[in-house]
Amino acid sequence: MTQTFTYQPPIIIAHRGASGYRPEHTLASYELAIDLGADYIEPDLVITKDGILIARHENEISETTDIANHPEFAHLKTTKIIDDEIKTGWFTEDLTIAEIKTLTAQERIPQLRPQNTAYNGIFTIPTFQEIIDLAKHKSQTIGRHIGIYPETKHPSYFQSVGLPLEATLLLNLQEINLPIFIQSFEVSNLKELSQKTDLPLVQLINNIGKPYDFVIENDPRTYADLLTQKGLREIAEYAQAIGVHKNLLIPRDNYGKLLSPTSLIIDAHAANLQVHAWTFRNEDFFLPLDLQGNPQKEYEIFFSLGIDGVFSDYPNIALTVKLNE
Numbered sequence: 076m077t078q079t080f081t082y083q084p085p086i087i088i089a090h091r092g093a094s095g096y097r098p099e100h101t102l103a104s105y106e107l108a109i110d111l112g113a114d115y116i117e118p119d120l121v122i123t124k125d126g127i128l129i130a131r132h133e134n135e136i137s138e139t140t141d142i143a144n145h146p147e148f149a150h151l152k153t154t155k156i157i158d159d160e161i162k163t164g165w166f167t168e169d170l171t172i173a174e175i176k177t178l179t180a181q182e183r184i185p186q187l188r189p190q191n192t193a194y195n196g197i198f199t200i201p202t203f204q205e206i207i208d209l210a211k212h213k214s215q216t217i218g219r220h221i222g223i224y225p226e227t228k229h230p231s232y233f234q235s236v237g238l239p240l241e242a243t244l245l246l247n248l249q250e251i252n253l254p255i256f257i258q259s260f261e262v263s264n265l266k267e268l269s270q271k272t273d274l275p276l277v278q279l280i281n282n283i284g285k286p287y288d289f290v291i292e293n294d295p296r297t298y299a300d301l302l303t304q305k306g307l308r309e310i311a312e313y314a315q316a317i318g319v320h321k322n323l324l325i326p327r328d329n330y331g332k333l334l335s336p337t338s339l340i341i342d343a344h345a346a347n348l349q350v351h352a353w354t355f356r357n358e359d360f361f362l363p364l365d366l367q368g369n370p371q372k373e374y375e376i377f378f379s380l381g382i383d384g385v386f387s388d389y390p391n392i393a394l395t396v397k398l399n400e
Contacts, residue, residue, distance in 0.1 A: 082114050086384040087393045088224050089113035090354050095388040098180045098191055100130040101198035109213045111391035115222035118206050122238045127172040128203035137164035140178040157232055158287045168238055175200050187358050203247050210253055222254030230264040231288050245272055258318050261288040269313035278310045282320040307346035316349035324352055331364035340380050351384035371396050
C-alpha cells in the first residue's frame with residue numbers, strides 16, 4: 076500500500092491525543108485532538124491476554140486506570156521485569172479485553188494537570204480498532220485525512236510472552252486509506268516490519284540509553300550511535316523518519332536553558348530521513364528555563380530549524396504557531 080498523502084510540514088502529531096486537555100489515550104482525547112487541528116493522533120499500543128491491541132502508555136496500568144479500585148482484579152497484582160525495569164501492578168497481558176473494558180481511564184500526571192482529573196472515571200480504555208474507526212469517521216465528517224501514528228510498546232517483551240504486537244498491528248491497518256506512521260524505540264521489530272509492509276516507519280531515539288533489543292542481543296551500540304551519519308544511513312534502509320527527544324536537536328545546559336542547535340536535522344535530511352521531535356508541552360515543568368510561560372516560543376525555535384513534525388500534548392498551540400510562521 077503506497078501512500079500519497081501530503082501535508083505542509085511540520086506535521087502536528089497529537090501525543091496520546093490532546094493529552095494536555097483530557098486523560099491520555101482515550102477516545103475523547105483523540106477526538107479533541109482532531110477537532111483542534113492535529114494531522115495525526117498517536118496511540119501507544121500494548122496487548123491484552125486475548126490478543127487485542129489497546130492504547131496505554133505502558134502495559135502496567137495502575138497509573139492510568141482505576142484498576143486498583145476493582146477488588147475482582149486484586150489477585151492479578153504482581154511484579155514483573157519489563158525492559159530491565161522492575162514494575163509492580165496490573166498488566167494488560169494478564170487481562171482480557173472484556174476485563175479491560177470494565178476499567179476507566181485516569182489522568183497520569185494529576186500533579187501537573189489537576190484540571191484533567193475532572194474526567195477520571197468517565198472514559199473507557201480504547202482498542203486500536205476503535206481509534207482507527209474514530210479516525211475514519213472524523214476524516215469523512217470533516218473532509219480531511221486524519222493520520223494514525225501508532226507506537227509498538229515493549230515489542231521484545233511481548234514477543235517473549237507469546238503476544239507479539241506486529242502481526243495484529245498490520246492486520247488492524249489493512250485496507251485503511253489514511254496516513255500512517257509506525258514507530259518503535261527498538262530496531263529489530265522495525266526492520267522486520269519493513270519486510271512486511273510499505274507503510275512508513277519511524278525509528279524512535281532517546282537522548283539516553285539504548286534500544287532494548289540491543290540490550291538483549293548484547294549489541295554495544297547506544298541511541299547516540301544511531302545518530303552518526305553512518306547510523307542515520309543505516310536507519311534509512313528500513314525507516315522513513317526518526318522520532319527524537321527534542322534535546323537531541325537543541326540541548327539544554329545544566330540550568331535547563333537552551334544551547335545551540337545540533338546538526339541532527341541537517342544530517343538526517345542528508346540521509347533522506349524526516350525528523351519528528353517529542354514532546355512539546357505547555358507546563359513550565361517541561362519547558363526550557365528561558366521559555367517558562369511561553370510554550371509558543373519553543374515551537375517557533377524548533378520550527379525554524381526545518382523540522383518535519385512535532386509531537387504535542389497541546390496540538391492547537393502547535394497549529395497556531397505553524398499557521399503564524
